[in-house]
Amino acid sequence: MTGRLEDKVAIVTGGASGIGRAICQRFGQEGAKVVVADRNIAGAEETLTLMGATPENAAMVDVNISDSFQVERMVDAAVTQFGRLDILINGAAILIRTPPLVEVDEVLWDLTMETNVKGVFLCCKHAIPAMTVNGGGSIVNISSMSGVRGVGYSVPYAVSKAGVIHLTTVAASQYTSQGVRINCIAPGGVDTPQMRGSTASAEAFAGRNEGHPMGRVGTADEIANLVLWLASDEASYVSGSTYIIDGGAWAGAQ
Numbered sequence: 001m002t003g004r005l006e007d008k009v010a011i012v013t014g015g016a017s018g019i020g021r022a023i024c025q026r027f028g029q030e031g032a033k034v035v036v037a038d039r040n041i042a043g044a045e046e047t048l049t050l051m052g053a054t055p056e057n058a059a060m061v062d063v064n065i066s067d068s069f070q071v072e073r074m075v076d077a078a079v080t081q082f083g084r085l086d087i088l089i090n091g092a093a094i095l096i097r098t099p100p101l102v103e104v105d106e107v108l109w110d111l112t113m114e115t116n117v118k119g120v121f122l123c124c125k126h127a128i129p130a131m132t133v134n135g136g137g138s139i140v141n142i143s144s145m146s147g148v149r150g151v152g153y154s155v156p157y158a159v160s161k162a163g164v165i166h167l168t169t170v171a172a173s174q175y176t177s178q179g180v181r182i183n184c185i186a187p188g189g190v191d192t193p194q195m196r197g198s199t200a201s202a203e204a205f206a207g208r209n210e211g212h213p214m215g216r217v218g219t220a221d222e223i224a225n226l227v228l229w230l231a232s233d234e235a236s237y238v239s240g241s242t243y244i245i246d247g248g249a250w251a252g253a254q
């Protein structure tokens with residue numbers, strides 16, 4: 001039986017951890033050739049091990065997505081090793097809890113924008129030409145519910161994630177006609193190192209399950225399933241959209 005991404009070549013930024021890692025594993029199971037792209041090399045190696053990767057079906061690239069030269073090198077590495085680029089998943093991001101807006105350190109604002117917005121911009125900028133040369137591809141940007149409705153714990157993060165949603169819409173308006181579908185997902189809480197690290201305490205983490213319509217936060221595998229569908233040809237008529245995936249939390253809060 002052939003996989004849903006058989007022989008497609010995919011770059012997954014943030015592939016060393018959490019949601020990005022789950023996407024790498026899922027894509028590998030579905031027959032994709034996967035480039036695990038992250039600045040956390042030890043984590044990226046662990047992802048390759050968990051995938052049971054071989055040089056024929058997976059590779060890793062050490063990249064800081066805020067650096068244009070490094071991002072260009074990442075795309076070149078994927079094309080050189082696997083011959084083409086079909087899929088880009090923009091998963092890498094940082095979440096730094098901040099005090100209310102007046103007390104937010106400018107440095108944290110800049111760092112968050114450099115990573116979460118400029119990083120996604122640069123990855124799209126360098127990946128799109130590598131896709132259009134072969135007739136197109138699929139990009140999935142990972143925003144957050146913070147970017148849809150704002151959250152109290154980090155102004156820079158929420159604004160950066162709103163930027164990712166707009167970047168998706170504008171980019172789709174420019175490149176869908178050239179065969180590149182560009183979509184976005186906005187997850188609610190997902191149990192990953194980022195979420196545990198940004199939640200004030202173990203009690204606060206447990207508290208996130210209370211009041212949720214499903215009584216729990218999401219898993220990285222559940223997010224990977226939506227990303228898989230968007231990346232695959234099954235979503236051939238989908239572009240410029242943002243999908244909320246939060247287990248009904250937002251609907252339940254209204």
Ligand SMILES: NC(=O)c1ccc[n+]([C@@H]2O[C@H](COP(=O)([O-])OP(=O)(O)OC[C@H]3O[C@@H](n4cnc5c(N)ncnc54)[C@H](O)[C@@H]3O)[C@@H](O)[C@H]2O)c1
Nearest residue numbers: 014016017018019039064065092093144189190192194195
């Ligand atoms: N976990 C959640 O609750 C949640 C909710 C909504 C959205 N998200 C989003 O999902 C995505 C994945 O989140 P996660 O929870 O798996 O996070 P994570 O912290 O577990 O993984 C993020 C990865 O991005 C990498 N990274 C960060 N900055 C980088 C840079 N400049 N260059 C290269 N790599 C970099 C990190 O090394 C890490 O491996 C992020 O975009 C995050 O904002 C997460």
